[in-house]
Amino acid sequence: MSFFSTLLLVTNGFFHRYLQLCREDVFRRYSSKGNTTIAISFNIAVLLAVLVAIYVTVWPSAHFKELVRTIEFFGLDLGRTSFIGFSIKHSITPMNMALIFNVMVLTGILLWIDILCAGSINAQLRSSAFSNKLRSLQRQMFILLLLQAAAPIIFLQIPYAIAIFYLFTGHSTTPFISVIIGVLLALHPLIDPMLVLAFVKDYRIYILSKLNIRKSPKLILAKNNKIVADEIPKVYIGPITAISS
Known part of the structure; x- marks a missing residue:
């Protein structure tokens, strides 16, 4: 399933x-x-x-x-x-x-x-006729889809096929092979989100900011654009003299 x-x-x-x-x-x-x-x-x-x-x-x-x-x-x-x-x-x-x-x-x-x-x-x-930047982005997402399609084969179907092969041929697995099969099956739920985080920069930045590993881009932008009152240039206006005619 x-x-x-x-x-x-x-x-x-x-x-x-x-x-x-x-x-x-x-x-x-x-x-x-x-x-x-x-x-x-x-x-x-x-x-x-x-x-x-x-x-x-x-x-x-x-x-x-x-x-x-x-x-x-x-x-x-x-x-x-x-x-x-x-x-x-x-x-x-x-x-x-x-x-x-x-x-x-x-x-x-x-x-x-x-x-x-x-x-x-x-x-x-x-x-x-895509621009170079757009073509690169679309190809990156295409590679991500290919990796997402390959992940179930590598982490589910191949370990399952190896286990079935040993079962129906009567061969005994070594502890190393048993551990590898178990690790591959257990890693599958983790692989897909890790692929997305590796390829999609916005998701990666969001997760890192939530984990306090990296500052949020909004906070960085707000900090860079902050106006400090002491740094506002002061304009001095001299005394104004009223002249009556």
Whole structure:
């Protein structure tokens, strides 16, 4: 679920950037509160569909939990252990297969959108007559999107694939490999905000100012523009003599 939600957020970022750079007319036409609400509702519906698929297909049933409690395993209380997954023998039903296929199709569609949007954005940045500063900024944001898309693969999918490989091949992991897999999985929630802070200067300055590591730009500007009363030049006016005619 963590991988799919991250993939959905990255797809939204690619599609939003694609509309801004490649389809500016469409972006202006549909940039309203109503269309934003529709987009948010669509994202929620997709997440709910995946949650339903996970709950129906891989969540342990009551019968399975009762069966596990009857099994005795030395040094491990199976009754208090978490289980998730599906059994090829007992869990493969037409409904479960349809739900799993639906999740696979949704994942494929999101990846296809990411690839198309990334290609269009890259082509637009190469061909459009942007100023050097604007082109540099847009390319920086494009690199940020690519890194955000790569983060779930590096920190979720690769460690998960390694763990599955060791599980189904019967090989034993070393303590070092187990620690690396655990660290990579735990680091994923931290990586995305760190990428944003590294690439977006305004966010970085705001966070540093809130942590009192760096002064806020507003305070610096106010301090530089402060008027000191003692430094105001004084103008002396001499005595005025009234002349009567």
